[in-house]
Amino acid sequence: VITAGAPQKPGETRLDLVSKNLKILKTIVDPIVESGFNGIFLVAANPVDILTYATWKLSGFPKERVIGSGTSLDSARFRKDIAEMVNVDARSVHAYIMGEHGDTEFPVWSHANIGGIKISEWVKAHPEVKEEELVKIFESVRDAAYT
Structure with a gap:
């Protein structure tokens, strides 16, 4: 599990972290691969989508062995928050966040x-x-990492 990365500063986007976190990532992935690691990489550092792709390229592993959390956590939060608002079980809500996490x-x-x-x-x-409440739920999910 890769969670290492530079801290995000106020006003900085996840994409602003790309160059710093790619340098950090390289210092992690290369030695792990050289050690003979034969497992699965799970990337949870930001920007997660870009770092997952970089991990795949740096490692040379098959794509099935490099996984990024992407918007899965955002989607789970989204469903939970909608469920709470409408007072139903979260398993009854089917709603997804897509695109680049951030x-x-x-x-x-x-x-x-x-x-x-x-x-x-x-x-x-x-x-x-x-509808405005649903939009606010999305915005709070999107911005959760900043609060």
């Missing part, structure tokens, strides 16, 4: 549903649920 990620509203009901239909049927 400032450019986005929710896939067109495929989001609660118990199989499109989220847009759910909002129409439940006037207590406001």
Whole structure:
């Protein structure tokens, strides 16, 4: 599990960390590969998508053995927060965050549903649920690493 990286400063984006964290990553991956490591790399340092790709390239491992957390944690938070807002079990919420983990990620509203009901239909049927609240949930998920 690779979590090492330079700390993100206020006003700095995850993408601003690329060059610093690529240098750090190289000092980690190269010795691990040289040691004969035959496992799986799991990357959780930012910018996670770029560092996962770099780990794959630096290691020479098959793509199946280099995994990045990407937006999976964001999607889980998103589903949990929506579930809490509408008072249903999180397993009934199917909503995903896609794109590059960070400032450019986005929710896939067109495929989001609660118990199989499109989220847009759910909002129409439940006037207590406001679209603006859903947008705020997404924004809080996107910005979670900054708070």
